[in-house]
Amino acid sequence: MGSATTQAVAATTKALDAASGVDLDVAGELFAAARAVGDSSQLSGALADSAAPAAARAQVVAAVFGKAVSPTTASLLTTAVAQRWSSAADLVDGIEELAVRAAAVAEPAADVEEELFRFSRTVAENPELELALGSRLGDASAKGTLVDTLLAGRVSRATTLIAASLVQAPRERRVRQLLSRATKLVADQRGRTVATVYTAAPLSIAQVDRLAGTLTKRYGTQVTVNTVIDPTVVGGLRVQIADDVIDASVSSRLADLRQRLAG
Incomplete structure (x- = not known):
């Protein structure tokens, strides 16, 4: 920019x-x-x-x-x-x-960041849906209607509007990229930063709250935590905030050990 x-x-x-x-x-x-x-x-x-x-x-x-x-x-x-x-x-x-x-x-009370993030994960886990929304050949308004149908009654109107509008004008951007950018913009508008946390097993509400508190103190701004279940993490956590990556996963430590042994 x-x-x-x-x-x-x-x-x-x-x-x-x-x-x-x-x-x-x-x-x-x-x-x-x-x-x-x-x-x-x-x-x-x-x-x-x-x-x-x-x-x-x-x-x-x-x-x-x-x-x-x-x-x-x-x-x-x-x-x-x-x-x-x-x-x-x-x-x-x-x-x-x-x-x-x-x-x-x-819609200030709606959890738009969380809803957009969850929809992006749904898209990521469904190749057919990602293809339908991301294809250059599809009709733009039909893509918007598809998103409206999928999200109606499940998320806030703000989230539905954002997602349905973005897929109609991708401009060479992938669907997940569009949704990720929108999630960050919504968080920024509300004075927050988004952290994506990769973990092998689901975190409890208390764990998420503690992690959010720790990250908020570290970065000096309110941090919203979105979690992704990733079995390759093995144990521990990998946290990504913008360009920063905090890797405290077992898989990372094992990879580091293998490099040391090989060297």
Whole structure:
């Protein structure tokens, strides 16, 4: 991510935090706008053209989306296109990020991070589902409908909206990658960091709470723990937070011992 995009994301996130009336309708409109901009190189190029005056780009937003979206959505889109982005693709990603964050804001009580993570594990464990959602040949709206059907009544509306919207606009990204990014964005919007913990056996609620507390103290921010059962871990834990990996597994120690013996 270029420095211009980093600053643009910060500005649009600040605008979202200050906005009123952010609900799931706004999030849905932002997702639809991201798809529309992403599907048109002419539109994305015009909106991301930093050489054009910000007022001119705002006029394009008003002409294309003004009557179709709420004032809150229109204001957020106007703020987004007023920024300087490193590329047109980054602008599309930025609008999509706004949509994910808006969905998190709209349902603050829902455990969206956990629900997105669990759905990503379902996809990972079901190759046929992953193929159906990730195929370039499938109809985009049909993929969204499939996700709606799978998640209806099982997760929050925010989670369903995020997952169903993302699979309709993969833009060369794998489904699990889309869901993982969304999980991190939701956590960040709520002031948390996500830790993925790989363990050979399920952890008790008390163990998860203790681990979350330890990681929170270590990283200085609230940490949400998602667990993955992985028999190859053998014993102990492997924890991944962003680019950090804490490997306290038996399999890791055995591998280290084998290397020492071989050397």
